[in-house]
Amino acid sequence: MTSRIGIxxxxxxxxxxxxxxxxxxxxxxLWLADIKLDRRDGQVRDLADVAAVVADPKSPGGGARATVxxxxxHEVAAECDIIVITAGSKYTIGETSMQxxxxxxxxVRSIVAAMQPIRRDAVLLVVSNPVDxxxxxxxxxxxxxxxxxxxxxxxxxxxxxxALVASEMGTPASSINLxxxxxxxxxxxxxxxxxxxxxxxxxQTLLSTHHPTLLADECKRRSEAxxxxxxxxxxxIAAVIARLCAAILDDTQSVxxxxxxxxxxxxxxxxxxxxxxxxxVRTVAVELTEAERAEMERSVRLLRGRIGSVExxxxx
Ligand SMILES: NC(=O)c1ccc[n+]([C@@H]2O[C@H](COP(=O)([O-])OP(=O)(O)OC[C@H]3O[C@@H](n4cnc5c(N)ncnc54)[C@H](O)[C@@H]3O)[C@@H](O)[C@H]2O)c1
Numbered sequence: 159m160t161s162r163i164g165i166x167x168x169x170x171x172x173x174x175x176x177x178x179x180x181x182x183x184x185x186x187x188l189w190l191a192d193i194k195l196d197r198r199d200g201q202v203r204d205l206a207d208v209a210a211v212v213a214d215p216k217s218p219g220g221g222a223r224a225t226v227x228x229x230x231x232h233e234v235a236a237e238c239d240i241i242v243i244t245a246g247s248k249y250t251i252g253e254t255s256m257q258x259x260x261x262x263x264x265x266v267r268s269i270v271a272a273m274q275p276i277r278r279d280a281v282l283l284v285v286s287n288p289v290d291x292x293x294x295x296x297x298x299x300x301x302x303x304x305x306x307x308x309x310x311x312x313x314x315x316x317x318x319x320x321a322l323v324a325s326e327m328g329t330p331a332s333s334i335n336l337x338x339x340x341x342x343x344x345x346x347x348x349x350x351x352x353x354x355x356x357x358x359x360x361x362q363t364l365l366s367t368h369h370p371t372l373l374a375d376e377c378k379r380r381s382e383a384x385x386x387x388x389x390x391x392x393x394x395i396a397a398v399i400a401r402l403c404a405a406i407l408d409d410t411q412s413v414x415x416x417x418x419x420x421x422x423x424x425x426x427x428x429x430x431x432x433x434x435x436x437x438x439v440r441t442v443a444v445e446l447t448e449a450e451r452a453e454m455e456r457s458v459r460l461l462r463g464r465i466g467s468v469e470x471x472x473x474x
Pocket of ligand 1: 166167168169170171172191192193194197244245246247248265268269285286287288289310311314390391392395
């Protein structure tokens with residue numbers, strides 16, 4: 159089986175994703191691209207050492223072989239099974255949030271343009287933020303079937319929230335059925351109304367003793383707190399990238415909360431989806447109360463408005 163993963167943008171997130179993919183033996187080949195060629199080549203050399211250690215028979219896993227090489231955007235697009243987009247830019251002094259958004263949009267648009275033509279069966283995984291807006295734009299530009307373009311969305315938020323609830327309740331996270339859906343960020347929605355622990359409604363247990371809003375807020379604020387403390391947040395999202403890539407390459411048909419195209423809304427946001435070799439196989443219906451649905455739809459309308467404004471302003 160081929161397993162060639164390309165990563166476009168090897169800053170902290172792209173490099174940590176490569177590291178996780180190597181340690182978990184997800185890909186046999188990693189192709190790295192970045193607009194900064196020195197950084198790309200430095201990351202290739204550093205990660206080639208990781209591949210060498212992993213390939214050593216004394217390492218856990220018994221010496222799985224993988225290679226790491228530098229590539230152009232075009233080579234990644236033409237040859238890789240999965241293309242992970244982690245390119246981004248930090249705020250510069252004096253830049254408004256709108257200017258910064260336009261810069262991020264321009265970066266992603268230039269990447270998709272530089273990649274053409276993209277291998278017809280490639281799956282594109284967008285990580286760069288704002289992930290739903292950028293996944294929507296990539297989906298429009300890539301010229302691939304909608305299911306082959308997805309974003310990391312709220313997968314990490316769901317894992318994080320289940321871990322927080324599990325720790326409050328002193329129960330394993332695996333016993334908790336609770337999703338985070340919608341637009342990744344401040345308006346993402348935790349599906350409290352249908353959440354269960356050990357198949358019992360969570361409402362009757364956790365909710366009587368702990369306020370769910372506090373846990374959901376803690377979940378939303380966690381990334382900001384990590385960035386505040388150390389400047390970037392790469393390990394959690396890297397672990398998520400590795401598991402989504404494994405689900406796709408191994409055709410696991412497992413369910414993940416990824417950002418993907420919703421025809422009814424004309425954009426991408428997170429709902430649970432079955433993942434397989436062709437990307438998103440299908441969306442899994444999620445039960446929401448009327449109030450939850452209204453809240454999610456409100457944030458999706460805002461997302462649509464933002465997509466319309468970056469398209470309309472010629473910023474991209
Ligand atoms: N979705 C999530 O949950 C999540 C979590 C963490 C980070 N992120 C996002 O991941 C992205 C990357 O984070 P980071 O900390 O590594 O960012 P960073 O800005 O430190 O690094 C980005 C890298 O992209 C490269 N780049 C810029 N323009 C490029 C282009 N046109 N082609 C190729 N490479 C290009 C830069 O040279 C740099 O190496 C950000 O958008 C961040 O917000 C998302």
